[in-house]
Amino acid sequence: MKTNYNLKMLIYKTSIILFCFLFNTTIYFKTLNIQITIITTIFSLGIISFIFLYDILFKNYMTSILEELSDMLEIISHMKSEEVFSTTEDTIFSKLQSQTTKLTNLLISQNKEIEEEKNEIKSLISDIAHQLKTPLSNIKIYSEFLQDDNLKEDERKEFNNIVLFSLNKLTFLVESMIKMSRLESGVIGLKLERDSLNETVLLALCQVQKKARNKNILLGLNEVDNSIINHDKNWLAEAIFNILENGVKYTKDGGRIDITIKAYEVFCRVDIQDNGIGISEDEFPKIFSRFYRGRNIGDAEGIGIGLYLSREIIMLHGGYIKVSSNKEGSKFSMFLPIS
Secondary structure, eight states: OHHHHHHHHHHHHHHHHHHHHHHHHHHHHHHOOHHHHHHHHHHHHHHHHHHHHHHHHHHHHHHHHHHHHHHHHHHHHTTOOOOOSOSSSOOHHHHHHHHHHHHHHHHHHHHHHHHHHHHHHHHHHHHHHHHHHHHHHHHHHHHHHTTOTTOOHHHHHHHHHHHHHHHHHHHHHHHHHHHHHHHHHTOSOOOOEEEEHHHHHHHHHHHHHHHHHHTTOEEEEEESSOOEEEEOHHHHHHHHHHHHHHHHHTSOTTOEEEEEEEEOSSEEEEEEEEOSSOOOGGGTTTTTSTTOOOTTOTTOOOOSOHHHHHHHHHHHTTOEEEEEEETTEEEEEEEEEOO
């Protein structure tokens, strides 16, 4: 490309010089006037000088522009968003720089998201491995113990119960992870239908009633309003059940859990209030994280995935959840859009 440009410029300059020479020669032979010939010759030399000067200036300008473009490309290659051309000037290069800056910022953002996803996957794999380690180890160890023919009957029964407990925990863990994975990946979509929120809450209550009865925990439902909203009955019941189950788990025997359903103009509110062990305020942002378990839960069974699932399901419904707590118990409030 550079060779073609130089060749064209050489032909152009040669043509101008020949034209000026022929023009001055013609003027001389036509007029036979030395003064006129000198004037035309000076004028022709001025034109030729201007063309040569313009070519030099143009080459210098293009060299400068190419150097700045090179700097801009180098900035892009290093994922920076610095300015090379002035943004106050409305030129093609400033527009080009603006577009490349947007592209650079987009690439930086995408790289950041990819890095965050990689870290999230690493963290998830680590969490899953940690959660699977204990039940799998118990199953392996106690299964080996059960191979001993000299075991007493009470020992065999105890080891069988440990294996069964570990299998149940493993099954629950795998099922929870499948739900979590399907929700996060969008494999399943919510089937939103206009249905009674009160009936969905009752469905979740029925699922947790046995566990509450075993601890003599009273479940109270205060239906302030009969709310009809767009929601997926099964998935929302799952979210409410997880919160209720948590309340039963961390409420002492003989405690109480109250559920209140109240409708407002554009959303419905479901409050689940318990008189359990409570949650410290600094843990509020953490309790909805995957596999997080509170500091004061002691030996209570769980893997720290229920509240995470509840939040994800409620967010997919276009709602949100918040918590308030003190030493006298905790209250989880779900806000769901009516339409």
